[in-house]
Amino acid sequence: MKRKAFKELMRQAAGNVLINTELNAESLGEKVDPAVLRGVAYGMAVAPMLMDEEPIEFDRDFLAVIIECAKMCDDVYAESGSVATISKLFGCEVSVDE
Template sequence: MKQKALKELMWQAVGNLLINTELNAKALKEKVDPAVLRGVAYGMAVAPVLMDEEPIEFDRDFLAVIISYGKKCEDVYAENGAIATISKLYGCEVSVDE
């Protein structure tokens, strides 16, 4: 799979994971904390950006940036839900058909 195709699939997966986690939160709580799945989605959102970088050291400063990114995403999620979070991640307004 080409890197561009993988990046596109990752972006689609991020949106799907966030929306489905929100829509199925009650059912998921019995098996996994939905916040954990949102964290996975935030990591997936960061991954395509990191694919373009040279190999990097995962020092404390770098990890602090990723943690702060996840915190910002969680703040947006807590205030406005999954669609607003996806919009923030994608940098444009999105809508979701259920």
């Protein structure tokens, strides 16, 4: 799969995971913690950005940046929901037609 296609697939998948987590939170029940699914979506959103970098050594400073990014995402999520979080992650306005 080409990088461009992979990046687009990851972008769409991250959005789908976040939105479905929010819209179906009640149906998840105790089976899955929605925070875990949000974390997966944040990782999916960050992955394409890391593809363009040189190999990365995961030292404490780098991991702290990832943790801070996840915290920022969850703060936006708590305040404004999944659509705002997706918009923040990808730096563009996102709308969802239901």
